[in-house]
Amino acid sequence: MSVTFFILALCFGVTFAILAVIFLVVPLLKGIGWMIGGIFNSLGWVVRHVFEFVGGMLKDSVRFVGAIIAFVVLLPMALFNVVIGRWSASGHFGRSMKRECGVACTCLYRVLLQRPLRFVLLGGLLEGLEDRVNEAAVAAPTSDKPRRRTGTFEGYTIVGSLPGGGSGAKLYVAEPDEARRRRNPDLPERVVIKSFALTEGSTLPQIVRESRALEAAKQLGLVFEHGMDAIRFYYVMPYHQGDHLGIATRQLHGRSGGDGLDPKQVKEALGYVEDLLQTLTTYHEGGLWHKDVKPDNIIVHHGRANLVDLGLVTPLRSAMTLTTHGTEYFRDPEMVRMALRGVKVHQVDGAKFDIYAVGAVLYFVFENTFPAHGGLSRFAKRSPESVRWIIRRAMTDYNQRYDTVQLMLADLQAVAASADPWAVKPADLPSMRGSAAVAMDEPPAESARPEPVVVAVARSPVPPRPEPGHAPQRPGIRMTNWWTGAYEAVEPVQPHAGHAAARVIRQQVRRNAVSARRAAKEQIREARARAREIQRRAREHRYVTVGRPRSAEKGPSAAMAFVTLAVLMGAAMLFVGLLNGGPGDRHRDNDVLAMSSFNIPHADASVMGPLSLLLINDHPAATSAAVQGEIDRLVKLHREQGWEVILDDQEAEVAVRMCLPTGPVDPDAANPLLRNTLLKFNLGGVLRIKSVPGEGPPEQRIESVMIAVPDSDDAPLLRLVVPAAE
Amino acid sequence: MNTLTTSFVSRLRDRDETAWFELWQVFGPVLRGQLTKWGKGRIGAETVRDLTQETLAALSDSIDRYDPSRGARFSTWLLAIAKHALGDEIDRRMALKRGAGRKPMEFDERFMSNAAAVEADDVYEQNVFRAKVYAAIQRTEPEADFVQFQVYRMRVFDGLTGKDVAEQLGISEPTVSRHLHRIRALLRRRLAETIATYSFTEDEQREALRAGLGDDDSTFDDALRDIYFRQSQLLQQDEAAASAAF
Numbered sequence: 001m002s003v004t005f006f007i008l009a010l011c012f013g014v015t016f017a018i019l020a021v022i023f024l025v026v027p028l029l030k031g032i033g034w035m036i037g038g039i040f041n042s043l044g045w046v047v048r049h050v051f052e053f054v055g056g057m058l059k060d061s062v063r064f065v066g067a068i069i070a071f072v073v074l075l076p077m078a079l080f081n082v083v084i085g086r087w088s089a090s091g092h093f094g095r096s097m098k099r100e101c102g103v104a105c106t107c108l109y110r111v112l113l114q115r116p117l118r119f120v121l122l123g124g125l126l127e128g129l130e131d132r133v134n135e136a137a138v139a140a141p142t143s144d145k146p147r148r149r150t151g152t153f154e155g156y157t158i159v160g161s162l163p164g165g166g167s168g169a170k171l172y173v174a175e176p177d178e179a180r181r182r183r184n185p186d187l188p189e190r191v192v193i194k195s196f197a198l199t200e201g202s203t204l205p206q207i208v209r210e211s212r213a214l215e216a217a218k219q220l221g222l223v224f225e226h227g228m229d230a231i232r233f234y235y236v237m238p239y240h241q242g243d244h245l246g247i248a249t250r251q252l253h254g255r256s257g258g259d260g261l262d263p264k265q266v267k268e269a270l271g272y273v274e275d276l277l278q279t280l281t282t283y284h285e286g287g288l289w290h291k292d293v294k295p296d297n298i299i300v301h302h303g304r305a306n307l308v309d310l311g312l313v314t315p316l317r318s319a320m321t322l323t324t325h326g327t328e329y330f331r332d333p334e335m336v337r338m339a340l341r342g343v344k345v346h347q348v349d350g351a352k353f354d355i356y357a358v359g360a361v362l363y364f365v366f367e368n369t370f371p372a373h374g375g376l377s378r379f380a381k382r383s384p385e386s387v388r389w390i391i392r393r394a395m396t397d398y399n400q401r402y403d404t405v406q407l408m409l410a411d412l413q414a415v416a417a418s419a420d421p422w423a424v425k426p427a428d429l430p431s432m433r434g435s436a437a438v439a440m441d442e443p444p445a446e447s448a449r450p451e452p453v454v455v456a457v458a459r460s461p462v463p464p465r466p467e468p469g470h471a472p473q474r475p476g477i478r479m480t481n482w483w484t485g486a487y488e489a490v491e492p493v494q495p496h497a498g499h500a501a502a503r504v505i506r507q508q509v510r511r512n513a514v515s516a517r518r519a520a521k522e523q524i525r526e527a528r529a530r531a532r533e534i535q536r537r538a539r540e541h542r543y544v545t546v547g548r549p550r551s552a553e554k555g556p557s558a559a560m561a562f563v564t565l566a567v568l569m570g571a572a573m574l575f576v577g578l579l580n581g582g583p584g585d586r587h588r589d590n591d592v593l594a595m596s597s598f599n600i601p602h603a604d605a606s607v608m609g610p611l612s613l614l615l616i617n618d619h620p621a622a623t624s625a626a627v628q629g630e631i632d633r634l635v636k637l638h639r640e641q642g643w644e645v646i647l648d649d650q651e652a653e654v655a656v657r658m659c660l661p662t663g664p665v666d667p668d669a670a671n672p673l674l675r676n677t678l679l680k681f682n683l684g685g686v687l688r689i690k691s692v693p694g695e696g697p698p699e700q701r702i703e704s705v706m707i708a709v710p711d712s713d714d715a716p717l718l719r720l721v722v723p724a725a726e
Numbered sequence: 727m728n729t730l731t732t733s734f735v736s737r738l739r740d741r742d743e744t745a746w747f748e749l750w751q752v753f754g755p756v757l758r759g760q761l762t763k764w765g766k767g768r769i770g771a772e773t774v775r776d777l778t779q780e781t782l783a784a785l786s787d788s789i790d791r792y793d794p795s796r797g798a799r800f801s802t803w804l805l806a807i808a809k810h811a812l813g814d815e816i817d818r819r820m821a822l823k824r825g826a827g828r829k830p831m832e833f834d835e836r837f838m839s840n841a842a843a844v845e846a847d848d849v850y851e852q853n854v855f856r857a858k859v860y861a862a863i864q865r866t867e868p869e870a871d872f873v874q875f876q877v878y879r880m881r882v883f884d885g886l887t888g889k890d891v892a893e894q895l896g897i898s899e900p901t902v903s904r905h906l907h908r909i910r911a912l913l914r915r916r917l918a919e920t921i922a923t924y925s926f927t928e929d930e931q932r933e934a935l936r937a938g939l940g941d942d943d944s945t946f947d948d949a950l951r952d953i954y955f956r957q958s959q960l961l962q963q964d965e966a967a968a969s970a971a972f
Contacts, residue, residue, distance in 0.1 A: 372962055379884075
C-alpha cells in the first residue's frame with residue numbers, strides 16, 4: 001500500500017515538476033532572454049547614436065574646412081578673370097564660389113544646430129525651419145507687377161501675383177474696372193490673369209497647349225475671356241483665395257494627432273473631395289478632361305475646395321495623341337504606357353484618368369503622403385475601410401475602376417452621410433450593390449483539382465453602367481477654330497425609325513443564327529463526348545498514352561476514335577458553315593482540331609480553324625544545339641502536314657503565355673482565355689517545347705506539346721504530345 | 727536565358743519605350759537606393775535620380791553588346807552598369823570642380839567583363855528580388871478581378887481575418903477562401919513569369935522557392951506579405967528622397 005502510494009506520489013511529483021518547468025521556468029527564461037536582448041539592443045542603439053553623432057560632426061567639420069579652402073582658391077581666379085576681362089570665366093568661377101559657400105553654410109548649420117539637437121532627440125524642433133519655411137519660400141509669389149515690356153492688361157488693375165506653375169506662365173491677381181464689369185456682369189471682384197509672353201520664357205507649344213480647350217472652358221464658366229497679340233497670350237479666370245489642399249491636409253492631420261484623421265476631420269476631408277468630384281462632373285459633362293488633378297491644384301477656402309489650373313485641360317474627343325503630361329503619383333501609369341504606344345485621346349476615356357487622380361488625392365488626404373506605388377499603396381494611418389475601398393476602386397486597373405465620377409461621388413456621399421464613417425462597410429456602398437449576391441452564386445470550390453486557367457476572365461460586376469438605350473450620350477464635337485480649339489457641341493444623333501426597323505430585322509436574323517449554331521454545337525458536343533469515351537476505353541487498354549509513340553498496330557481504337565471524331569466534326573462544321581451562310585465567321589465555331597497521340601494531324605482548313613502554330617520554347621536549355629535541332633525537326637514535321645510554325649511573334653507569345661497553365665494540365669479543364677487569345681492572333685494552336693522531369697542532362701529530356709484550339713469556350717484543352725526524335 | 731528573358735531583352739534592344747518604362751518602374755527605386763548608398767553623401771537625391779536615368783540610358787546603349795553566355799546574373803549586370811555610371815559621374819564632377827572641363831570617361835564594354843567581379847551584397851540582391859516579386863503583384867492586380875484581388879489584399883496584406891473580410895464585403899467565408907485560392911494561383915503564375923523575365927541564370931530563377939514562394943499556401947502568403955511590406959518601405963524611402971530633391 002505504502003509502495004503504491006509512494007509510486008503514485010512520485011509520478012505526481014515528476015508530472016508536477018515537468019509542468020512547472022514547462023509553464024514557469026521556460027517563460028521565465030524567455031522573459032530574461034528578452035530583457036537581456038532588449039538591454040543589448042538599447043545599448044547598441046545608444047552606441048550607434050553616439051558614433052553617428054561624432055562621425056557626422058567630424059565629417060561636416062572637415063567638409064566645412066574643405067569648402068572654405070576651395071572658396072579661397074576660387075576667389076583669386078574669379079578676380080583675375082574680372083581684371084583681364086574674361087567675363088564668362090569669371091561668372092563660371094563665381095558660380096563655383098557660390099556653390100562652395102552653400103556647402104560651407106550647410107555644414108555649419110549641421111554642426112552648430114542640426115546634429116546637436118538630433119543628438120539630444122530634439123530634432124523635431126527644426127522641422128518647421130527645414131521643411132515649412134523652405135516650402136513657403138519656394139511658394140512665394142513672384143513680382144506683383146508685370147514687366148514693362150509685357151505691358152498692362154486693359155480693363156484690369158494688377159493687385160498681386162501668384163507663384164507660377166511649370167508652364168512658364170505668370171499669374172497675376174487683378175481687379176476688373178467698372179467698364180469691364182459692365183461689359184461682362186459675370187466678372188467677380190477679383191480674377192486671376194494667366195499670361196504667357198514669349199519674351200518672358202514661355203514657348204509657343206506651351207501657348208498652343210493652354211489655348212486648346214479655351215473655348216470649352218469659357219462655355220463652362222471656367223474662363224471669362226482671353227486675348228492674344230504679337231508677344232503675349234493671356235486668359236482671365238476666377239480667383240480662389242486660400243491654401244492648397246496639401247496645406248489643408250497637413251492642418252487636418254495636425255489637429256487629429258498624426259495617427260490618422262478623427263471623425264470630424266474625416267467629414268471635412270470627404271467634403272473637399274466631394275467638391276472636387278462635383279467640379280469634375282461639370283468638366284466631363286462639358287466634354288473636358290482636367291488631366292492635372294493634384295492637391296496643389298485644389299484651393300480650399302471657407303471649407304470648400306476649388307479646382308484650379310487649366311494648363312492641361314484637354315477635350316475628351318480630341319484627335320491628338322495622348323501625352324505624358326501630369327504629375328507623378330497623381331497620374332495613372334497606364335496613361336503613360338498608352339501615351340508611349342501612341343494612343344489617341346479620343347480612343348480612351350480621359351475621365352477615368354481624372355478618377356485615378358481623385359483616388360490619389362483621397363489617399364493623400366487620409367495618409368498625408370503621396371501614393372508612392374499607385375493602387376498598391378499601403379495604408380499606414382487610421383481610415384474607414386469603405387474609404388480605402390473607394391480609393392482602391394478609383395486607382396485600380398483602367399478597365400475596372402469607376403466608370404464615371406458620379407459613381408465615385410455616390411459612394412463617397414454614402415460614407416459622408418453616415419454618422420459614423422467607420423461603420424460603413426464596402427458592401428454598403430452603392431457601387432457594390434449586386435456584387436455580393438453574384439459572388440455568393442458562384443459554384444463551390446474544387447480545391448482538389450488544379451486551377452483552370454480562367455481566372456483572368458472571371459470578372460465581378462463593375463459599377464453598373466447605364467442602359468445603352470438610355471445612357472446620356474456625350475455630345476459630339478465639331479471644331480470651329482483650330483487655333484483656339486473652339487468647337488460647338490453636336491447633339492447625338494437619335495436613331496431613325498427606319499434604322500430601328502432594320503435593327504429589329506438584324507436582331508431576328510441574329511437570333512435565328514444563334515439557335516442554329518446552338519444546335520450545331522450540341523451535335524459537336526455529343527461527338528466529342530463519344531470520342532472522349534472511346535479514348536478513355538483506349539487508355540484503359542493502354543493503347544493511347546501521353547509521351548512515347550506506340551506502334552500503329554497497337555492502336556486501332558485510337559485510330560478509330562480519330563477517324564470518327566474527324567468525320568463527325570467535319571460534318572458538324574459543314575452544318576454550321578451552311579447555317580452561317582459561308583466561311584466569314586467560321587473560325588469562331590468551326591475551329592475544331594482532331595487529335596491523336598500517334599501522328600501530327602494534317603492541317604485541313606475545311607475542318608480546322610487557323611493553320612498557324614506558335615512555337616514557345618520553355619526548355620531550360622533553350623539555346624542549346626539539342627533543343628534547336630529538335631525545333632528544326634518539329635518545324636519540318638509540322639510543315640509537312642501543312643502547318644505554318646511561327647517562331648518569332650513576341651506579341652502573340654506574351655499574350656499566349658499569360659494563358660498557358662503552369663502546373664500539370666487537367667485534361668478536363670476548360671481554357672476559354674487561351675482559346676480566345678489564340679483566335680485573336682489567328683493561331684490554331686501552340687507548340688510548346690519543355691523538358692520532362694528525370695535524370696541526365698536537360699538537353700536529352702525534351703518534350704514537345706501541341707496545344708490546339710478547342711471548339712468552344714467550355715471544351716477541354718486539346719493536348720498532343722509530339723514524339724521526340726529517337 | 728529563357729524565351730521570356732530573350733524576348734524582353736529583344737524589346738529593350740528594339741528601343742521599345744514601354745519595355746524601358748517597365749524596367750525603370752521595376753528597378754528604378756532599387757538602383758536609386760544603391761547609388762545613394764555608394765554616393766555616401768557626396769551626391770544628392772536629385773543627382774541620384776539623374777544618374778539612374780543615365781544608368782538606364784547606358785544600358786540602352788550597351789544592350790546590343792550583351793552576351794548571355796558570360797553567365798552574369800541580371801542583378802549583377804544592372805549593378806555593374808550602375809557602378810560604372812556612378813564612377814563616371816564622380817569623375818566628371820571632380821573634373822568640373824577643377825574647372826578643367828575634362829571629358830567624362832567613355833562608356834565602353836568594360837563593365838561587361840567586370841560584371842562577374844562586381845560585389846553584389848545581399849541587401850542589393852534581396853532588393854532586386856523583391857522588386858521582381860513586387861512587379862508580379864503589380865501585374866496581377868489589373869488582371870485579377872477587382873473584388874477577388876481586394877479580398878486577398880485585405881486578408882493577406884492588411885491582416886484581416888477571413889470572417890472580417892467576409893463581413894466587410896457581404897460575402898460568405900467559403901467565397902473568401904475561393905477568391906484567395908484564385909488570386910494565389912494567378913499570383914504564382916505571374917511570379918513565375920516575372921522572375922523568368924528578369925533572370926539570366928537558373929539560380930536567379932530558383933530564388934522564389936528559396937524565399938518561401940513555393941507550393942505551401944500559408945508560407946507563400948507570409949513570404950509575399952513580408953516582401954510587400956519591405957518593398958513598400960523601400961518605395962516610401964525613395965519617394966521621401968524624391969520629395970526632398972524637388
